[in-house]
Amino acid sequence: MYVAVKGGERAIDNAHAFLAEERRGDPAIPDLSVAQIRAQMTLAVNRVMAEGSLYDPDLAALAIKQARGDLIEAIFLIRAYRTTLPRIGHSRPVDTGAMACIRRISATFKDAPGGQILGPTFDYTHRLLDFKLAAEGEAPQAPTGAGLADKMPRITDFLNREGLIQDEPPGEDTPPDMTRAPMEYPAGRALRLQALTRGDEGFVLGMAYSTQRGYGRNHPFVGELRIGTVTVEMDIPELGFAIEIGEITLTECETVNQFMGSKTEPPQFTRGYGLVFGQTERKAISMALVDRALRWKELGEENEGAPAQDEEFVLSHADNIQATGFLEHIKLPHYVDFQSELELIRKVRGAAQAAARKEAAK
Amino acid sequence: MSITPALDRPQALGLLARAPADRLTALFPDLPPHETLRAPEVGAVMVRGRQGGTGAPFNLGEMSVTRCSVRLPCGTAGHGYVQGRDKDHARRAAVLDALLQTSAADQLHASVLAILAADEAERRAARAARAGATKVEFFTMVRGEDQ
Known part of the structure; x- marks a missing residue:
């Protein structure tokens, strides 16, 4: 009606x-x-x-x-x-190895080639409120040092030289796009990474934290965390060659995870990967941990039944716009729905009360 | 007609795409007569990354891009693809792309491209120098036990 x-x-x-x-x-x-x-x-x-x-x-x-x-x-x-923008095309995969880093740290190797570059970080601040910021002051000026190497070597490459870390299989297949086709499970790693990088930071953080607390534990080390700019290249059909169409800031996290081997894989380190737009380091680390947890099947690990190992659970609840849309719609008018609920409960309650009276009269 | 030896056409287009729109306008304010082949159009480009940084591609997210195509009275076509949603920026890049294929190339290289390249180099060096100042210099204490 x-x-x-x-x-x-x-x-x-x-x-x-x-x-x-x-x-x-x-x-x-x-x-x-x-x-x-x-x-x-x-x-x-x-x-x-x-x-x-x-x-x-x-x-x-x-x-x-x-x-x-x-x-x-x-x-x-x-x-x-x-959704109102026409899709002009897609870029070539960005080369994060050529990133112009403003921050680059490794928690696994103190003397990482290229060095530990702290960059503009909250780490090592005392988390005390700075009341000087409440007053207007002069613009601060950061000291300058010698510039950095154009290309920072990847930490995982060093481990790979000894064969101690799982290879990242190369490929050039067109990746699936969740903005163009509905999600399908099992999703595959390319789709999982797309869903995680746009997923809610709080949700992805919570899932990552759950693996650290023992729900699908995977012993992560931050092999490398880097923040900086990369150029975005795109093939332009009318020109017949690729050009750089812009420059974006990215945060990349590669975790190195302990792995004792399985029926199909030798004991070695494995990888988790996070790549996120902007300076977003908590999200990138979280993404890497969840990515690693979701790889249990391809690594032949045991399914512990942990939430972070459940691809469908993680990916279908990571999107805060889907979540908030469904959650917040329940505050909008449901007058007719509720009217039928009201009638139903009156009817059932009336029947229950009549039965109770009948029982009491016996 | 070749453009300047220092910068090929893809490099010039990249520089025009990354340049701040107002800086480009200041360096090249007046557009010569031209015909619009494709009016400036704002769209999205899906940016791809690689799994594990080096593996197979995945879709990372989109970026806004504006493109435009023009033709000079001499018949030379130019294409502009710029980051963001500034239609004037895309048109200016397209006109410059066309002009850079004409005899005006050398002069434009000096008055526009060389300046944009220097701006960009300076901007990048300033960031790198600030990052460089945050490089950790470890002091390692050597204990005597192993000697």
Whole structure:
């Protein structure tokens, strides 16, 4: 049965006007510019780009302003916008080995060739509130040192030389794209990595943490974590050659995991991999741990029944836009649904009470 | 007509794509007459990565890109592909791509490309120098037991 209901328009219009006023806040305080958000709320912008799955810092900053700082709402705006863009094509796979690093550390080798480059990190800060930031001051200036090598060697290559780490099988197959075709299980690693890199940071972090606490333990070391810029190359049909169409910041994490061998594989180190838009290191490390946990089948490991080993569970709950859409829709009008529930419960309750009276009268 | 020896056409297009739009406008403000073959169009390019950094490709996420194609009165076509959603940037890159295939190439190399390349080199060197200053220098204590 349809029940046509009208009359909400004025309330909705006024709610939106109220929202706009609240978003602006106290007019005595200067309006926050999109450029300020892009330049000074960079890590929020990065998260919105990564989970919105669209690299565009200006748009991400605008979305954060529009969403009043609610990052999942901002990601929602970006996802909605990206569906309006025609797909021009795809890039060549980016070469993270040629990344211009601003940070590059290894937790496995102190004397890693290329060195330990800390970069702009929160690590080793004391996590004490800095009240100087509450006052306007001069722009800080970082010291400069000798530049870095153009190409940082990969830590896993050193292990690979001794054959101690599982090879990464090469390939040039066109990877599946979850934005073009519905998810299918088993997903395969390419699809899993796509789902994880745009997955909710909190969810992926929680899954990764569960493996560390023993639910599908896989003994990870951060073999290497690097943050920096890579150029994006694309083949242009009308030109007949590839050009660089831009430059993006990425965070890459390679974990080295203990592996005692299985029926099919010798004892060796195995890999987990994380690659995420922007400076997003917590997410990249989390992604690498979950990637490794989901590889149990191809490595011939035991299925412990841990949540992080369950591909369908992880991948179908990692997307915060799907999750929030389904969760938040239950607050929207369900008057008719609920009316039928109400009638049902009255009927069942009436029958139960009648039966109880009948029993008591015996 | 070849463009400047220092920078081939893919390199020039890459430089134009990565250049900040306002900087390019400042260096090359006035566009010569041209015909639009394909009006500036904003779209998305799916960026791919490799599994484990070196393995088979996977889809990482999209980036916004704007493209445009033009033709000069002499018949030379130019194509611009630039990062972001700035339509003027894409048109300016396309016009420059066309002009760089004409006798104007040498002059444009000096007045636009060389400056963009220097800007970019300076920007990259500044980042690398700041990162370089955060390189850890370990001091290792050697204990006597092994001697």
